[in-house]
Amino acid sequence: MATPLSADAFARALRAEGVSVVEHDGWRTHNRNHMGPWGPVNGVMLHHTAGRDSVELCQDGMSGLPGPLCIGVIAKDGTVHLVGYGRTNHAGKGSRAAYEAVRAEGPTPARPGPDALDGNTHFYGFEIENLGDGRDPYPDAQLDAVERIAAAVCRAHGWTPASVIGHKEWTTRKIDPSFSMPGMRDRIAARLQGDPGARPEPRPQRPAEPAAYEPFPGAEFFAPGRESAIVTAMGRRLVAEGCGRYEVGPGPRWTDADRRSYQRWQQKLGYGGADADGIPGPVSWDRLRVPRSG
Structure with a gap:
């Protein structure tokens, strides 16, 4: 303050x-x-x-x-x-x-x-x-x-x-x-950690990869019955992170299996309680790095 x-x-x-x-x-x-x-x-x-x-x-x-x-x-x-x-x-x-x-x-x-x-x-x-x-x-x-x-x-x-x-x-x-x-x-x-006016060495655009990753679409996007290739791409990333809770899929329709899988991802990041409700938020979404779907 x-x-x-x-x-x-x-x-x-x-x-x-x-x-x-x-x-x-x-x-x-x-x-x-x-x-x-x-x-x-x-x-x-x-x-x-x-x-x-x-x-x-x-x-x-x-x-x-x-x-x-x-x-x-x-x-x-x-x-x-x-x-x-x-x-x-x-x-x-x-x-x-x-x-x-x-x-x-x-x-x-x-x-x-x-x-x-x-x-x-x-x-x-x-x-x-x-x-x-x-x-x-x-x-x-x-x-x-x-x-x-x-x-x-x-x-x-x-x-x-x-x-x-x-x-x-x-x-x-x-x-x-x-x-x-x-x-x-x-x-x-x-x-x-360095001098204020120091010029940076060339670096990749790590925090901003708009051609590679899906931007957070907003929590309201993840509503029951939503169909989108983004949901499929998210599910595949969750499986890759060892958080998949799917019996079939993942697929394009947002289901309870997606919510449970995302909840496991939130828990893996250290969140609990209401912060691990299975609905994506901007911070956990950024860390998941969902590939662009189109």
Whole structure:
């Protein structure tokens, strides 16, 4: 729990981490602070825009959702556009369990709990330019910028990578960002062990493999009778992990055998109780790495 950085200290922290920054007019005082508090802050929340050319939208907002919608927009080329600072309309209501995990810098829950807390109060919010359809790539420069931004804020506050979460880990209403948050936290951890401005060695896009893995389709996708090639692909991965509880299949229809198999996967990851109910959540889904089905 911390007092937010001043706008100037925040900008200095980004540049010290090697982030390429564009400061848009008035960003330091453009916020939603009149609607409620910003702070104490506990972490960083990452999103994807679900569209392109999003800087103006994130700065101005839209009908029913005034801007700014984040502090910074991370473009495909790795440039970070600062469009606001303070409370922004990025997180909305989310899980108390996820919030407590961030506060304790512990493991992210397998599934977010009920929406109960205002995340706009407690998180620095960043939007990553991407369609979020599992096919739009995240270039190396963009992922490097995500890593650097999150590391810069963590370094400034003395936080660990456990203080960085995705919107999909905050609420079951969202699926963003469409890359692996555990993989991104691994990258942030590695960066925090080195010098702030160090340039990375070439690396594969480990946390973001949109052509290879299915993005989390949302908990509501896994309803009785759902038919999809994604269900088949998931079942095959569960069998490969030694968690299959199938007498026949797996097949494309979501059944109780799928739920029991996924429950065994959650238990294998160390979850219990309500967190091991057999309904996929974003964290356990990321770790399963279900191949794209089409």
